[in-house]
Amino acid sequence: MTIRTKLANFSLQNDYYAQYSYGNLHNETLVEILPRIKQSEIYKRAEYISKSDCAQCKWYYVCHGGCLHDGFLRNGDFKSKTLLCHAYKQIFAHIEAKMQMTGMI
Numbered sequence: 001m002t003i004r005t006k007l008a009n010f011s012l013q014n015d016y017y018a019q020y021s022y023g024n025l026h027n028e029t030l031v032e033i034l035p036r037i038k039q040s041e042i043y044k045r046a047e048y049i050s051k052s053d054c055a056q057c058k059w060y061y062v063c064h065g066g067c068l069h070d071g072f073l074r075n076g077d078f079k080s081k082t083l084l085c086h087a088y089k090q091i092f093a094h095i096e097a098k099m100q101m102t103g104m105i
């Protein structure tokens with residue numbers, strides 16, 4: 001989530017995502033804007049992911065489906081896990097192996 005100073009609105013990272021703006025601080029108060037976040041598809045993403053194959057994944061406790069932006073790039077919605085899933089699994093396994101080698105875990 002970003003608070004943009006130029007337009008003073010809440011949105012994702014660039015103008016392409018302006019359709020996902022939660023509101024405009026020029027016209028509304030923060031108290032009026034914040035409840036919209038809980039009604040958004042983005043906010044519900046955690047629930048979608050918790051019911052997906054991610055829930056069975058060994059790395060779910062650290063990953064939770066990855067970045068929602070990456071998930072959006074994968075399928076054009078916020079229900080998808082990151083498109084970097086395969087890479088994440090390799091990275092997490094590598095980190096785990098190194099931590100085991102050094103006795104950290």
Ligand code: SF4
Pocket residue numbers: 053054055057058059060063064065066081082085086088089
């Ligand atoms: S590594 Fe892949 S399957 Fe596992 S939680 Fe992350 S996105 Fe989901």
